[in-house]
Amino acid sequence: MKNSFLFLAAACTMIACTSNNANYNVTGNNATQNGTAVYLFDPLSQTRIDSTVIDNGSFKMKGKAEKNAFLLVNIDGSQWWFPFFNDGEPVQINVADSTLSGSALNNKLTECDKRDRDAYALYHRTIEEINSVPENERGARHAELMAMYQTALKKYADFYIAMIEENMDNLIPVAFIDRIPSLAGEHKFNQLMSSDAPFTKHPNVLNFKRRLEEDRARMKEEMGKNQEIVGQKFIDIEEPDADGVAHKLSEYAGNGKWVLVDFWASWCGPCKNEMPYVVDAYKKYHDKGFEVVGLSFDKDKDAWLKAITDWEMPWIHLSDLKQWQTAAREVYNVMGIPDNILISPDGIIVARGLRGQDLDDKLAEIFK
Numbered sequence: 514m515k516n517s518f519l520f521l522a523a524a525c526t527m528i529a530c531t532s533n534n535a536n537y538n539v540t541g542n543n544a545t546q547n548g549t550a551v552y553l554f555d556p557l558s559q560t561r562i563d564s565t566v567i568d569n570g571s572f573k574m575k576g577k578a579e580k581n582a583f584l585l586v587n588i589d590g591s592q593w594w595f596p597f598f599n600d601g602e603p604v605q606i607n608v609a610d611s612t613l614s615g616s617a618l619n620n621k622l623t624e625c626d627k628r629d630r631d632a633y634a635l636y637h638r639t640i641e642e643i644n645s646v647p648e649n650e651r652g653a654r655h656a657e658l659m660a661m662y663q664t665a666l667k668k669y670a671d672f673y674i675a676m677i678e679e680n681m682d683n684l685i686p687v688a689f690i691d692r693i694p695s696l697a698g699e700h701k702f703n704q705l706m707s708s709d710a711p712f713t714k715h716p717n718v719l720n721f722k723r724r725l726e727e728d729r730a731r732m733k734e735e736m737g738k739n740q741e742i743v744g745q746k747f748i749d750i751e752e753p754d755a756d757g758v759a760h761k762l763s764e765y766a767g768n769g770k771w772v773l774v775d776f777w778a779s780w781c782g783p784c785k786n787e788m789p790y791v792v793d794a795y796k797k798y799h800d801k802g803f804e805v806v807g808l809s810f811d812k813d814k815d816a817w818l819k820a821i822t823d824w825e826m827p828w829i830h831l832s833d834l835k836q837w838q839t840a841a842r843e844v845y846n847v848m849g850i851p852d853n854i855l856i857s858p859d860g861i862i863v864a865r866g867l868r869g870q871d872l873d874d875k876l877a878e879i880f881k
Contacts, residue, residue, distance in 0.1 A: 670696035
């Protein structure tokens with residue numbers, strides 16, 4: 514398991530595990546770095562719970578930890594971590610081939626961990642290929658490079674979703690669920706978490722879910738400075754559509770419909786993750802008088818139009834293709850995307866920064 518996992522688990526107040534303790538018995542062999550430290554790490558508490566050193570090519574750690582706790586073994590200086598669940602069964606690590614064996618659950622986790630490494634290697638090769646393109650060629654090849662990136666990202670996200678869905682009857686998703694919000698969006702994360710699968714109640718997953726909610730709350734607080742426009746009439750701007758025909762925002766807003774002005778871009782990963790919520794809202798409320806106007810921060814027209822099709826966004830789209838120099842940024846003080854404003858039928862801005870479930874909650878209140 515790549516050590517980036519650890520940086521996704523920020524230090525925080527822990528959710529207590531109510532299960533009993535279980536013995537851990539971790540041994541390793543075929544190691545060549547005699548005298549090198551080996552650590553047993555608990556990502557939930559962000560602590561090292563045991564350590565030893567390699568002696569004559571092997572090492573051993575014994576003790577107690579929470580039953581079914583998700584633990585990681587690391588050899589000092591290595592970028593890879595050996596994950597296992599503390600189910601009471603002995604664990605054997607073969608350092609030479611980077612494998613771990615133990616119970617049926619941990620054997621399957623090792624298999625998934627290897628697939629994770631392979632999937633990451635494929636994704637990383639695409640990123641390296643994109644980064645190897647000379648700077649003076651990137652502008653002309655922007656659409657091509659973005660397509661490569663989006664394809665690789667989707668394939669990487671689909672891999673994690675598939676691996677979790679094929680293990681809904683066990684704890685293996687605990688090791689990988691933290692990747693889903695960043696790769697596939699909180700919409701998919703919430704779908705997976707809504708099941709009664711065993712992993713959804715694991716302390717590591719509950720802790721991660723709580724931190725996501727805290728991050729959303731913090732983001733809303735940070736966006737508070739942009740809320741001054743709430744309660745004011747919208748400011749009209751003009752931008753062209755895909756055919757180059759100029760349109761004013763006033764053609765759509767302030768004319769009897771509720772209008773969400775969505776600030777986004779094809780190159781924005783969080784925008785892609787957020788878009789399923791907007792799509793769902795549009796499908797649910799469009800026939801009741803809800804409209805969406807997408808104001809893109811794109812620069813490349815082909816990439817903009819491709820994202821509209823690929824992300825299945827069937828609403829009004831405008832862009833002056835000036836990226837961060839777009840008129841919408843200055844007029845509405847857009848500090849980052851995704852962002853949006855919700856305009857009432859009489860043209861008053863009633864909300865800003867409606868992300869995820871907050872958007873549906875607001876529209877449900879309006880159209881109840």
